[in-house]
Structure formats: C-alpha cells, structure tokens
Amino acid sequence: MHEVDVARADLSIAQLVADLAPIVGADSVLADDASVMTYECDGATLYKATPHVVVLPDTAAQVSEIVKYANRVGAPFVARGAGTGLSGGATALAGGILIGLNRMNRILSVDIENERAVVEPGVVNLWITGRATPDGYHYAPDPASQKACTIGGNVAENSGGPHTLKYGVTTNHICGMEWVMPTGEIVELGGASDDGVGYDIRGLVIGSEGTLGIATKIVVKLTPNPPAYKTMLAVFASLEDASTAVSEIIGAGMIPSSLEVMDRLIIDAVEAAFSFGFPEDAQAVLLIELDGVDAGMEEQAADIVDICNANSAQDVQVAASEEERTLLWKSRKQAFGALGRLAKSYLTQDGVVPRTRLPEVLRTVAEASARHDVRIANVFHAGDGNIHPILLFDESDPAQTERVLQASGEILTKCVELGGTITGEHGVGIEKLAFMDLLFSPADLRIMRDVRSLFDPNGLCNPGKIFPGGGPAAQEAVADG
C-alpha cells in the first residue's frame, strides 16, 4: 500500500455504531471488518484506508443528521457513490464515517417538456439516459464508467467523457442541487433554471471532490438525441500522424462529438481480447464520431476521410449501420477492461494540454516510459487535449510502484509546462496532491483553502484531498480527532 500522510482519527467504533444506528437504522450501519474493507479504496487502488464505519442513508434528512453528528464528535466523513473514481476522492483517508449514497438512487422526476430530470445522488449515470431514451433524450456527460458511476460522484468530480468536446462536462449539465453543507445544513443551490441570481455556488461546488458538501438531489439537463451519427475509425502508423489529423479536422472548422485515440499497447490488448483485426504495424487508432442532422454529414465524413488519408492513414473504416457503429466503439469502450490482461495494476493519468501540444506531450510519455522502464498505454480524448496514459505495473513491487510515480510526475509536469493542467476529469484527490503547487501559486491556493474553511470550518468533510500538505483544515481535524 502506498503511504498516505494523514493520521487516522481516534474514534470508538462501538460509540459511532451506537450513535448512528438511531439515525439510519441498525442494519444501515456497517462496522465489521469485511464491510469496511470493501470501502478501503476507490478506483485509485494505490491509496487505501478503511473507514471506522459505513452508513447507508436513505434520505437527505438522514445525511444531514449524520453530518451534524460527525461535527459534534469530530469524526471525519466521506461521501461515496459507486467508488469508480480514479484519484482517491472516495477513500476515507482519516477513517471516520463513510456515507454510502447507493440507496438514494431514485429518479425523482423526468420533465421532457423542459428537458430536465431530478435525481438522487446514487442514480447511475446511464440510468438517466435509459429513462429519457424513449422520448429521444439523453444525459450528455458519459464517463467511461457510466454503467456504474453515480451522478453524485459525477458532480463531485465534474466528470467528462468522450463526448465533452461538443457537449461539455458535468458542470454544463447541472442546473441545481439540494446540498448538505459540511456542517449538516440542507441548502438549495440553483434550481431548474440555468439563470440563477447571486454567486454561482452550484458551479463552485461541482468538482469540489466531496470536500464542500454532499449533493442529495440533482437537477440535470436532458439533451435531445442527435438525429444521426457517423462513426469512423482510422488506423495510423504513428501517434503523431493521428494527432496531426485531429488538429486538421478541428482546423477545418468541424467539431466532431468524439475524437478518441488509442495506441499500440491498447490495440494489442483489445486485439487479444476481441480480435478486431487491426493491422499489425498500426501504432494508433483514431475513433471519430460526428453527430447532428443527416444532411451534409456524408460530405463532412468524406472530408475527414481525406484528412486521415492525407496524414498517411493505413486504413479508414466508416460505420454503415448502428451495429457497425457499436462495433467500432467497442474497441474504445473495452480498452480499460482489456488492459487487465496486460498487468496486475494500472495507474491512469489524466493530464490535459492545449490540443496542438499533443505530439510534444506524447513524446514525453514515451521518454518517461523508456527512462523508468514502465509500460505505458495511451488512450486519450484528442479533441480536448486530455491524455490518459495508463501506467502498467505490479503494485506489490515497491520499486516498480516508485518508478510509476516518477514517470507519472514527469508527464504531469510536462502538461503544466505546455500550458495545460494535471487533471481533466478524474480529480486531484490524493493522487495528484503533490502537483497542485506546480499549477497554482500560494495565493491561488489560499483562495481555495479559504473557500474550504468557510464551507467546512471543522475540517471534517473528506480531509486530506486536493490540497498539498493535507491542507490546514485536514491537519487540524486530525489533530483534534
């Protein structure tokens, strides 16, 4: 397990169980070893810490009571949805109370006429689209984990996905929330309208990684389904060619809904699992999707094929049916799963660079891979400049783990140097704490810390995340605990 520099709160498990049971019911408080172990980490498996107890509330009032109780006894608390996060946001670093929101999983209303739905935080991302599909609508942000991840977690992380180039990220699709403050008070932030009055607190708390409170009700926007799609898959002999093609597609004034690139290692993995039949010397696959009205789409697709060919594409396929579209997407959607065959552990990075700097950052990834002897697979949202180098290793080998962290650091440092950022959609969490100083000055961070202490004066709401050094609030909380 990787060392995490936050002390475990000194709390009596028996006391927590006895006090929380009246709030949620005895069978909704879990404290046995097997249960708390289930919650020891999220998708960032390098970082593990077990909560003292897990509670499973069913209502906002219960969440509020739990949080108020935590404040009375000085217990840290962490909200969690599906635990699919990739930066450790849902890991109870200081122990304390883990608030599992999976039972608050009701779609409360779907208002097609106004293109809104009201949902509870434990609702799975894809369920909303499932409910809206018969009416020709969907919920646009579609992280790769959308079959499992919850809207509450999406709000916490301001999640993206492969379609953000055209449709934006979570914050562009949330109008309002019922929100439990870190002190337990229930407040309303925004509403069904996008035209609020006053400070955009909704926007401030989206992406706050569970440190500014807990969403208990979320008003999401529904997006009309595009009348038509055109999905293409181009194979290149180099990542550089694929990246140049991406720049030229966008330079030509087109905004495809997706521009996804996968490199040779990923191709190998998906080939091993699914035998797509990609050329053996292919170094990059570019998945392109256009959506919109049918008219004119053939011409756009033809332009894109021309651009790919002009950049030495080895092969370009255009999906002729919905089945073929699904098949082309399958390689991308199964990429992460397929990697499981290649290594025991993997760490997915999430840096962003201005799109035109993609070739440079990819060179850095390749250099870091060679220098530290770490295999790195690349899959990325090329349209957004959002790279996902996947570092393959065995976490039981400390020396290898250390090399992985070194290589990660070099990649993120380069992203910042090139005018980008250290995380595009996964969050800082625990994993990227050390890199916040690269990106922000002490004055920038002071504002964020001020916001945090204003929301969470007792420093109990998901301590140890986002801010380098654990943040004064977290340190105080742990000292008090």
Next chain:
Amino acid sequence: MADASDRLEPLFVAALGGDAVTVDSDGVDGLGIERPTVRVTPDSVEQIADALRVAVEHDAVVVPTGSGSALALGNLPRGDVLLLSTAKLNETVDYEPRDLTAIVQAGRTLAAVQEETGAEGQMLALDPPNGASATVGGLVATNASGPLRQAYGSTRDVCLGATVVLSDGSVVKCGGRVVKNVAGYDTTRLYVGSMGTLGIVVDAAFRIHPVPETTAVVVGVGDDWAEAAGLARRVVGAPVEPRFVELLDIGDARWGIEVAGGLSPAVLVGFGGSEAQVTHQTNVTREALTSGGAVDVWVDRDDADWRARFADAVHSATERGDAVVKVGGVMADVLPAMQAISDLVGARDMDVQWLSHYTSGVVYAILSSPSAASIADVLGRLRRETTKLRATAVVVSAPVEVRRLVDVWGAPTAPLELMRQLKRKLDPTATLNRGRFVRGLDA
C-alpha cells in the same frame, strides 16, 4: 460638504500618476451620481492592484467599468464611488486558432475579439444584451448570454479561466486555458456573474468556436403568443439542431420589420452549418411551422440581422429610459411569465416589447412608462408570479429613478449567508461594487 472627488483625486494621482486619473465632472448617469466622480484608468495589472489598495485604505467604493455599456445593470452603489476603467487593458494575451482558445484582457471589446477571431473563421460564441461594445470583463461579470446560448451556452459555459485582482491587491489565477480542467475548486464559476463584487477580472480565457459556413433563420408568424410558443415547441421536437429558438413581437413598430396584417407573435429559428445542413434544416422547420398552423412562414439567409435585434432592442431601451426585465425559468415558464407581465402591464398606462430565448426559458420584457413608480409596482407584483414559477426576475437595465425604488435582483438562488461569507472573505471592506449586487450581500 466637499465632493468625494476632491478627497480621492490626489490620493490616486499620487499612487498611479496624473495620466491615469481623470474626473467625470458631471457625475455618472447610469449610476445616479450627479457629483464629480474620479475615474482611474490603470495601464497594467499592477496599477489595478495599487488602485485597489488605495481604495481600501481610503474607503472608496470601486465600480469597475469597461465600455460602460452595463452601468444600467445593478442596484445603485453606496459610498464614495471610484470608477475603475479597464479600457487600457485591451490586448489579446494569447490566441491559438488551432486550439480554439483565446486569453483576452478585460478591457478588450467583444467587437475586437470577433474581428480577430473572425479573421480565422472563428468566434467567441456570445451575443450579449449590451452588444459588441461589451468588454470581456463585462461579459464575465454579468455572465452574459444572448440567442446563441441555445447552441453554445452562456459565458459561464465558455469561460475557461481568469486572472483576478482581489481588493487587497493580490493577483490570483483560476481555471486555465484548456477546455477540460478539474484541478482544484472551479473558482472561475465564482467570478462569472458576480458583478465584479469579488475581484476585478483582468483577463479571461475562453473556448472559441468555428463560425458556421452559412446561417439562416426561419420565421414563423402566429395569431397569438400561445400559438407562437406552440410553434417553437414543434421545432424543439423536430429532428433539427437550431442555434436559437426565439420568440419576438415581430409586428412591434420598434423592430422596423414589415409584417403583413400587422400580426406580431413570431418564432425565429436559427441554423448554422454547411449549405446542405442549413438548407435541410430550414426545409424541415418551414414544414413543421406550416403544418403547425403558422399564418406566415419565410426563410432569411444570414442570421446576423436577426441576432443583432436582441442587443439593439436592449440598447435602445436603455437609451429611451425603458426598463428591461429578464425572467429566467424553463421552457414551460415562458408563456405564463409573458401572461403575467401582460396582465400587469395591461392594467396600467404602459407598453411592452417582447423577446424570448424560448428554449432557455428566458423572457425579456421591455417596459415603457413615463412613471418609475408604475414600473416599480409592476416589478414587485411580477416577482410574486415568478416566485410561484420558481423563476427569477432581474431588471437588467433601468433608469436610475426605477432602480431607486426596486431591488433589481430579487431573492438569490443560493443561500444569502453563504454569499455574504464569501464576499467578506474575498472583499472584507466591501470595496468592490458595494450595494450594487444582491441585496444584503454587503450591508
């Protein structure tokens, strides 16, 4: 009593030099200030920081201004006002067309941004009520939006980051220049729409969009507003992707449009894209409006004139001394909000001109009346109706006499106490735009 300008002028001349300081001797119309008022025009971020430090020390209330096109927005400021103009910070810091992003200083006008990006076949996809004279700082401060918000969102959706000077003179950065960024808190959202009450935005990064190859507008005229809204609704359900769906009282003489039969309620459906995309969608829309019972339907190529009408209307309303009210709700609120305003206006000697960003649930009502009191009365009653709809009603432009009588913002949609605490944290002396934003924020 000596004018505040006598007290403040020498302080700022000493701090910034005489070149940066002038006095508006007749006061400031849009803010209801009739006494001479000091205006500083810093030429650097450092000078802005210096000006703020002096203002804090000597209790001047700083009203940031760009082109001055949004001075008629907001409650009236309290205290000894110092105008802080961003006019000299008017450069493009960085524009990379192939990245579709630009960082622009606060004092640069939208017109200048559009000219520069237009040369690359691109645009900043914002068409605010105060038009192309709006500055970048003003867009951010007001979270501006216009018809194009249907396709591209409001300023909050296209602003990627900013550099902000706080009232203590510290310079902070938020967000970044890439389209996806979740590092740290999204404090950019805090400044967007904060009316300059938390800090002075000195530059902002934006997502830039390609200009469509061609555009067109389908106009459908209905017998009444219910019918026009019904037509808009049909378009929402049609297999097309409009850039905007607007309602407009097209027969109102102030628009200067010739309409047969003097009919007024119309829906405007804008499209952009390739020739084939636009032609197909205008055909589909024309058919949907015709079969939906529109009494007249036509297509205009190029949407520029139609889009410009929105800003022109707000601008001329401000010039005339009318009040402009913006109701923000959802689509189903559009008709009830218009009905509520009609009922209130009909009972008084008052006139109303309409424009609605229908799909965004936004209604702009331009109210003409010689009496500030009757406009204030209508607004007070309107808020009761919009509260029932869970919509907001903001007076986005009104003469000073009206703003003396009403709170232009109404109740905030986030807890006031939390907003007060944020304000105290970032601007403890309430130096920035004191009194101008949500009531009770800095009382």
